[in-house]
Amino acid sequence: MGQDHATVFGPGRALGKIERTDISEASGLIAAVGNPHHFWTHNDSGDKARIFLIDRSAAYKATFYLGGITARDWEDIGMMERNGRHYMVVGDIGDNRGKRPYVQLHVFEEPVVDVGKLTVDTILKEQIRTFTLKYEDGPRDAESLFFDPQDKCIYVISKRELEVGIYSSDLPETPVDTMILRKVGKLPHTFITSAAISPDGTEILLKSLMEVFYWKRRPKESIPAALSRPAIKLPYKPEPQGEAISFAHDGRGYYTLSEAALGMTPFLYFYQRL
Numbered sequence: 001m002g003q004d005h006a007t008v009f010g011p012g013r014a015l016g017k018i019e020r021t022d023i024s025e026a027s028g029l030i031a032a033v034g035n036p037h038h039f040w041t042h043n044d045s046g047d048k049a050r051i052f053l054i055d056r057s058a059a060y061k062a063t064f065y066l067g068g069i070t071a072r073d074w075e076d077i078g079m080m081e082r083n084g085r086h087y088m089v090v091g092d093i094g095d096n097r098g099k100r101p102y103v104q105l106h107v108f109e110e111p112v113v114d115v116g117k118l119t120v121d122t123i124l125k126e127q128i129r130t131f132t133l134k135y136e137d138g139p140r141d142a143e144s145l146f147f148d149p150q151d152k153c154i155y156v157i158s159k160r161e162l163e164v165g166i167y168s169s170d171l172p173e174t175p176v177d178t179m180i181l182r183k184v185g186k187l188p189h190t191f192i193t194s195a196a197i198s199p200d201g202t203e204i205l206l207k208s209l210m211e212v213f214y215w216k217r218r219p220k221e222s223i224p225a226a227l228s229r230p231a232i233k234l235p236y237k238p239e240p241q242g243e244a245i246s247f248a249h250d251g252r253g254y255y256t257l258s259e260a261a262l263g264m265t266p267f268l269y270f271y272q273r274l
Helices: 223-227
Strands: 009-017 026-031 038-043 050-055 060-066 074-082 085-092 103-109 119-123 129-135 142-147 153-158 165-170 179-186 192-197 203-208 212-216 232-234 241-247 253-259 267-273
Touching: 009 253, 026 085, 026 192, 026 253, 038 074, 038 253, 074 192, 085 142, 142 203, 153 192, 165 223, 179 223, 203 223, 203 241, 212 223
Parallel strands: 026 074, 026 241, 060 119, 074 142, 129 179, 142 192, 192 241
Antiparallel strands: 009 267, 026 038, 038 050, 050 060, 074 085, 085 103, 103 129, 142 153, 153 165, 165 179, 192 203, 203 212, 212 232, 241 253, 253 267
């Protein structure tokens, strides 16, 4: 199942708590690029199609609505760079009953915010590219995705199997007909709730409700090959319902964020690289 190696990153430190009541089920987290030292997050199923910007103390800064988009079950969020511009990838990939014939990815350029004032704005439908995908081996529940900056593919990790699946697809610049998520590997873990990749693509994080797993990628190594090795278990401070994880954009560590559960307020935690 992996080896303990607590010397890579230090213990979790709470940076601040989520005071904003409409960020109640934070399911995805990604370090902002155009808004340094900030993070984008979103709620789980049942919310409107919107993303929130918070700072390193978890203080709310902005809300952006995705105009014309319906959020069915948003579960994770990623970042990708193309032609020097940064785009966000929101995964509408949740499927508790494993019956959705198709899932969706919404891709749009990262908004840049004047963090000196609170912002509520809309990203217009024509600025959003929606990709429709299906799994080659039938519907899967999933809560984890990342875009690999090296091979330019999207990766989705399924959730509920005793050995979760690793699925991958190209992500062209413009949507095409239904794309296929092909199974490229599996992992000896279950209930994976979030995934992250470092900005240079050399490190990978996966998170379950109670553990964080880490892989260091070798030069020119594929994602399936990297994930075929045993994971290193990283420090993790259990959260009310910990679902989200992200690398720091500057590589200094990683962050986790939880849904609000059991009457407990979620905190943004930071695990510093040693």
